[in-house]
Structures are given as structure tokens and as C-alpha cells.
Amino acid sequence: MKKTLITLLAMSVCTLAMAQWGEEEMSDKPTFRERIFTGGGFGLSFSNYYDFISVSPLIGYKVTPKLAAGIQVxxxxxxxxxxxxxxxTNDYGISPFVRYSIYAPIFLQAEYEYLNYEYPITTSESIRKTYNSFLAGGGFFQPIGRHAGFYAVAMYNFSYRAANYGEVTPYNxxxxxxxGVTAGF
Structure with a gap:
């Protein structure tokens, strides 16, 4: 029971984290460095059935104070x-994204996700497939200090297809x- 509770807590707090980004003021002629933002996420989950570790750094560029684009691996x-x-198993992917702040702290986000996903089918055999997904939705970002913040994002996977019998997909x-909580660098 304790392990399950720790797993649920780790999954809900330490899932993918967005970079620190919001509707900060930009100078009249911001430098390239002022437009760049970084961040990422680190996730851990431990249970009697599996252990899970996730690392997802990202870098973005503020096109305007409200519009940003970036890439996450x-x-x-x-x-x-x-x-x-x-x-x-080992999964890896890359996700270019575009984010638009409607009214701080609310934003819209669209992203394309390329994911190379591996799933075990027996003790010595696995399936590895590539998935391409287009996701879009909205979220909420609340800064907690200069380099941290809380976020919640809900996106719809427009490329989702339910798995047929015997198939495996990364999303159910x-x-x-x-x-989660941001992890700005």
C-alpha cells in the first residue's frame, strides 16, 4: 500500500514538467538570450509491477511576450x-510545440510528438513502434518564485486510435x- 501511494504521488507531481514561461515583460529590443527559456521534467514511479524513470528537457524561444515555440526531447x-x-524497455521522442498565452496564467498549446515506443510481449521479446501524434489543448501556469511554477495541461490527441486486439499503443x-511543478534551469 505504501509503495502504491508513493507511486501515485510521484506520478502526479513529477510527471513531465514545462519550462518557466509566462507573460513576462520584454524590453523594447530584447536580446536573443532574453527570448530563450529552458526547463524540463523528471518523473519517477516505483511499484511492485514496474519502475519508471522519465527525463524530458526542453528549450523555447519567446517570439513575442504571448507567443512561444520550442522543442522538448x-x-x-x-x-x-x-x-x-x-x-x-527504453522509449524516446521529440516534441516541437507552440504555446500562446491567452491571459496570464492561461495558455493554449499545440505540439507534434514523435515517440519511439517499446513494449514487452514476453520475457525475451518486445515490440518497438513509432507513433506520431498531434496534440492540442490548454493549460494553466502559476509561477512559484523566479525559476519554478505549477502547471496543469489538458490536451487532446487528434492522432489517437484505439488499439485493436493484440496491438499496443503508448496512450490508452x-x-x-x-x-506538475516546473524545473527551470
Missing amino acids: QYRYTKYKEFTPKFS SPLVLRV
């Missing part, structure tokens, strides 16, 4: 404990929710 490691011997729903 991700790596996920999963160790499945239900197999004997234990089996691990077209709705993608991300909640």
Missing part, C-alpha cells in the same frame, strides 16, 4: 518486474493530462 526507462527475468485515451 524525452527519454523513458521502464523496468517490468512481473516478468522473470525482469525486463526493461485521446485525452493527455500533465500536472
Whole structure:
């Protein structure tokens, strides 16, 4: 029970994190450095069935105080404990995104996600597939100090297709929710 509670807490707080970005004032002629923002996320989850680690740094560019574009890379490691011997998989991907601040702290976001996903089917065999997804939705960003903030994002995966019998997909729903605390660099 304790492990499950720790897993749920880690999944809800330490999922993918957005970079620090909002509707900050920009000088009349901002430098390139003033327009750049960075951040990322780190996720951990441990249970009796699997261990999960996720790292997802990102870099973005403020085109205007309200419009930003960027790219996020991700790596996920999963160790499945239900197999004997234990089996691990590695997923990786890249997601260019565009974000528009409607009215601080509310924003709209669209992103394309390329994900190379691996899933075990037996103790010695796995399936590796590439998924391309177009996601769009909105979110809320609340700064917590200079280099941190809380965010919640709900996006719809317009490329979602339910898996047929025997198929595997990285998403079990077209709705993608991300909640967490930023990790600005």
C-alpha cells in the first residue's frame, strides 16, 4: 500500500514538467538570450509491477511576450518486474510545440510528438513502434518564485486510435493530462 501511494504521488507531481514561461515583460529590443527559456521534467514511479524513470528537457524561444515555440526531447526507462527475468524497455521522442498565452496564467498549446515506443510481449521479446501524434489543448501556469511554477495541461490527441486486439499503443485515451511543478534551469 505504501509503495502504491508513493507511486501515485510521484506520478502526479513529477510527471513531465514545462519550462518557466509566462507573460513576462520584454524590453523594447530584447536580446536573443532574453527570448530563450529552458526547463524540463523528471518523473519517477516505483511499484511492485514496474519502475519508471522519465527525463524530458526542453528549450523555447519567446517570439513575442504571448507567443512561444520550442522543442522538448524525452527519454523513458521502464523496468517490468512481473516478468522473470525482469525486463526493461527504453522509449524516446521529440516534441516541437507552440504555446500562446491567452491571459496570464492561461495558455493554449499545440505540439507534434514523435515517440519511439517499446513494449514487452514476453520475457525475451518486445515490440518497438513509432507513433506520431498531434496534440492540442490548454493549460494553466502559476509561477512559484523566479525559476519554478505549477502547471496543469489538458490536451487532446487528434492522432489517437484505439488499439485493436493484440496491438499496443503508448496512450490508452485521446485525452493527455500533465500536472506538475516546473524545473527551470
